[in-house]
Amino acid sequence: MAKIFDEINPEFETFIKNQKIFFVGTAATEGRVNISPKGMDTFRVLGPNKVVWLNLTGSGNETAAHVLKNNRMTILFCSFEGKPLILRLYGQAKIHHQRDESYHEYIDLFPKILGSRQIIEMNVDTVQTSCGYAVPFMDFKEERTQLKSWAEKQGEDRLKEYHKERNKVSIDNFKTGI
Template structure:
């Protein structure tokens, strides 16, 4: 059965920190809903109602475009190991980009990564847990090195050119605000 909480408690935070992957859900007032898997060392719980996560370069940039329209966001974690559990955090988020005044302070929370596009700062207003009984067992092997290999083969200018080419608009044609 689903249970709801006004904030992230200690057990929730431990569960979040134990997961290797999370999903972000966002949507504008019109257009498609986006659900995207995220991994690597890119998320921090900073308090009972605050989560920040670093968004690395990808083939799309839907969350950024959605937040320029509507600032709501949902994050979800699933246990694929022994304890069946799904945890979602709901709230409002703001986007911090590389040129923003508080970028350096926020980026210090994470390992340095040349392909970092944005940091999302989520204010959590609801936490919900549910059973996850139908989620399959899966075994974690390791992080992929594909992103790092891609970055290692690019200059900073190449990465920014990729943002201009691939990340300036959502799939619905809305601007994302990415800095080229």
Template sequence: MAKQFASFEDDHLTTIAAQHMFFVGTAAPEGRVNISPKGMDSLRVTGPNEVVWLNVTGSGNETAGHLQRDPRMTLMWCSFEKRPMILRAYGTAQTLHPRDARWAGLYALFPPIPGARQIYVMAVDMVQTSCGYAVPFYDHVGPRDTLRRWAEQKGDEGVAAYWDEKNRETLDGYPTGILG
């Protein structure tokens, strides 16, 4: 059943590479816990204990607000295909914005994605696998392009206006740091 590891091993990297989505969990010391599904080509394992993922504009901005108050983060991948597997990475993360010095170098790891708003750099302190025997089979039909088209239509100024209106605070009223 469940096994813990100090860092990513080759089998974990193979599992991650085969997944079309992952989930992010964060929480401030008080308030709501947030779990978000993520897709697109937005995640890189950059070392045995480091994950970098690119966050794009969404209807909320909980992760950024939570990390300002408590840097804990959990990432989870579920295998929906042949091999049953749930993989989690536990650690702490920092938020980078396009205005930050490290942004350009890390953003270069990804294909350009309109509406990119943060990069999270996660220091992984534990990796855990579990069976996934109850996770159902699903077929991957393909990626959605809805968010990309929405951001392209809005343009940089429209996306920034959206951030100002919808992404400045979490559901619990914590600032997200989106606009500095």
């Protein structure tokens, strides 16, 4: 049975910290809906109603484009080990680019990862839990290293060019702020 809460309580924060993957859902008022899996050590709970996450270089930049058009966001965590649980955070997001002072206020919360593209801040207005009884058990083996290796091989200058070439607009041709 789903339950609704106004904030991230300490139990939920602990659950979030133990997750190795989360999913981000966004949608502009038109175009495609986007759901992106995110991993690595890129998520932080800053308070009962505020989270930030580090957005790394990817083949697209749908989340940023959608947030600029419509700032609604849903973040989903699933328990793949132990007690079943699905936890959703609903709220409004904003994008912080490397050129923004606010980006530099948050970046030290995360390990240094070459290819960090943006920081997304979300004000959480609703937290929902549901059973997760149908989510399978899966064991975490290890983080993938391909993105880190690829970004290191590119170097900062080439990554900036990559962002300009491939991350400036979404697949629906919406601007991403890069």
